[in-house]
Amino acid sequence: MDSVLFTNIRPHDLLVVDGRIADPSTRPENTVIVDGGGALALPAPVDAHIHPDKTTWGHTWLSRTPASTLRELIEGEVKARAGMTASVAERAGALMDSAVARGTRAWRAHVDVAPEYGLANVHGVREAAEARRHLLDVQIVAFPQLGLLTRPGTAELMERSLGEGADVIGGLDPLGIDGDLHGHLDVLFGLAERTGAPLDIHLHDGGEQGLAQVREIARRATGTRVTISHAFCLAEARELDDLLAESNVALTTCALGADPVLPVGPLTAAGVLLAAGSDGVRDPWTPFGDGDMIARAHLLAYRTDARTDEELAACYAVAAHGGAALLGLERVDLKAGDPADFVLVPAASLAEAVVDRPAPLLVVRGGAVIAREGRLLERSPR
Template identity: 40%
Template structure:
């Protein structure tokens, strides 16, 4: 759906990057060109009113193609568990027009107004949809004219091997230019972890796309699949191209097993993403950082046929991760804010995502004293810039 032209900002005055001293930020061609001492307000300037400035939030695990946002309330139905939710979604998505351009645009709008300017989204690819969902997401993103950054994962939500023809669709998706291909619980969904992973890694090796695998399987069953992923990443030289989403098993195995897995992942730059699930132990921040395993945060699906929960606020997910991890010290709260912003740029294809000269002018203003205050209060977003354009203003 088309958007009106977004107002361009060339000078954002009187803001406090990361809670530091007030500065004026100059922007040209969507990039930060200077940070200067505050000057008298100019007629062409945008007044930041002394607000806290943060880099744009990065949603590293979204499903923008499969919400019922904007439709009448949909009561939770069907069976629980991954396979039960898949069946329920397949039974009702056509009735609700999922995926659809208006719904996808509405979901993107919710993410953006909460300060998200960069997204990695999983988009369903299956025998019923083909690649139609990818086309819908691309059209919805194009309406922003480059003001947001979005990478697509072709996601086989219904399994890879158990539905003959899905592997061919993933090859087609790679040929179509998606940045990543996905997988789903190679052991418990396809019941052939070696077969699923061999198929995915063959596509990645041939086309140079990334791999982003949903791995919900618990404890040692999940850890075994981490081993298989690590082995294939190393054998094919795919360092820095593989991500494991959820990865609950990592927090469930004993400390020694976890240390060995994290060390191997850090050596191969295998990343992780989390949606900070409330009922499960959180991925351990300090251990991931020590092993140099990068972590991104995501909203997962919001208001979809899996769950009625979700607002699209990535800062709320960061709060949830910090609170559920019992993080209270300033340095840890600041680190979680970095996970949601500056250190997560690579999950959406950004080299950097900060508030320095040369960075994209993706900037979020909030009324908060410092980043820690912003995290624990999750205040409303006052202004959201994407590549120097006003995407939202309260």
């Protein structure tokens, strides 16, 4: 029996037995003691929306070209990726290592699938994930970044991907990119019905066009696990909150730049599952991002004007509990029976940690210390 007692931490000491938090009164003999140095224990966060196949993390700096539309960003990315010399597995793996060292417990990774790429990106990210399966849980979304209906053969590749490393079927702006709401959704929900895979649909379209797509997705969602990512059109519109909650459609937000950000309080109060993610990290779209989900909770709090301790804590809950629920992981409340997946940070309170975004002093997965002071202790085999 493996037993570790993390002591001198707040809000209370944590006994871990066989990878789970245990009642401290049941402490076995020969328990290993780890001094937490007065740090605060927090549930490990989850990155529920990241694009690791596009990243340049750990490799040559990429200078980006101007782009003013979504289509220009997509076309510029195709050109930039053609010049990348490091493999997808190398680049994604480097970002995984950094994210784990900063406390991330799991990823939902959106990975491009298209006739131009085949399934190479899925294979590369899955290779990196398998090498780090003891450090990070990775769920892969087969994502039609270049279009679904407009790129014949993409739907067939997405279905094939489910047997070659992918777990979730992705979609992208049925109207804004494909120009066919019902045709796009027919393909996605047909795939979900045949395979049992969940759906995660990027929706950048704003205004009434975006809201119309949300209504149709929610109408079709019965019996299918559906997430809408970004959902910029919902940043100000509250009339669909109850519909989303009733249809069990989840949302993810990334608190990016000038993009609209989903409001934490109203959505969670309505019962909508809300998670957060990094989106792109130093890729052809953006020079920013670092895969640090404590820092992302900070950005979410800043962009939503969180001020009270409760509002700041709610933003961290989106990153930790919302992300875990979206990926189907067990919730960590630091109670007996919970998975021992947590971080120890130098902060007096959760609110302070969200504002200061400190690097974890320790990252703990299944009761084992895997990172210390922002550095991974056990690197995966290359």
